[in-house]
Amino acid sequence: MNHRIALNFEDGVTRFIHAAPGETVADAAYRQGINIPLDCRDGACGTCQCLAEAGRYALGQDYIDDALSAEEAARGYVLTCQMRAESDCVLRVPASSTLCRTGQARYEARISEVRQLSPSTIGLSLRGEALASLA
Missing domain, CATH: 3.10.20.30 (Beta-grasp domain)
Structure with a gap:
């Protein structure tokens, strides 16, 4: 973890x-x-x-x-x-x-999922090759 x-x-x-x-x-x-x-x-x-x-x-x-x-x-x-x-x-x-x-820094990605987490908060999931360097 x-x-x-x-x-x-x-x-x-x-x-x-x-x-x-x-x-x-x-x-x-x-x-x-x-x-x-x-x-x-x-x-x-x-x-x-x-x-x-x-x-x-x-x-x-x-x-x-x-x-x-x-x-x-x-x-x-x-x-x-x-x-x-x-x-x-x-x-x-x-x-x-x-x-x-x-x-x-700047990274290119696309939104792969949008989830309602609470009445005032949404969660975005992103996909993109450049994002792998952040893991």
Whole structure:
């Protein structure tokens, strides 16, 4: 089951990604076109350090204290190159959304189904080859 991750950027922008079971948050973000700060991908540099504001997660064990100290981990800091979500999570990213290229994307699709979910809400199902990259 995928987990929904909210990435709250320092400029007030929030973007949502989905992480597959066992997938690091950094890999999920890059797969979905959001280039969060990242350098080594090995838990050695600390460039990808973010604050986990909500959710359950595994920190991973392949990082060094210079990248993430025990005190930082106890305060909720994580390395997104190592972190794997175990529930929906909220992360505070210490970077501007514009630097992380989080702009909106355009996809071609067609409406395959319209469902009445409640008196004020409808659900749309979309089909299109380009949508596969979002899964």
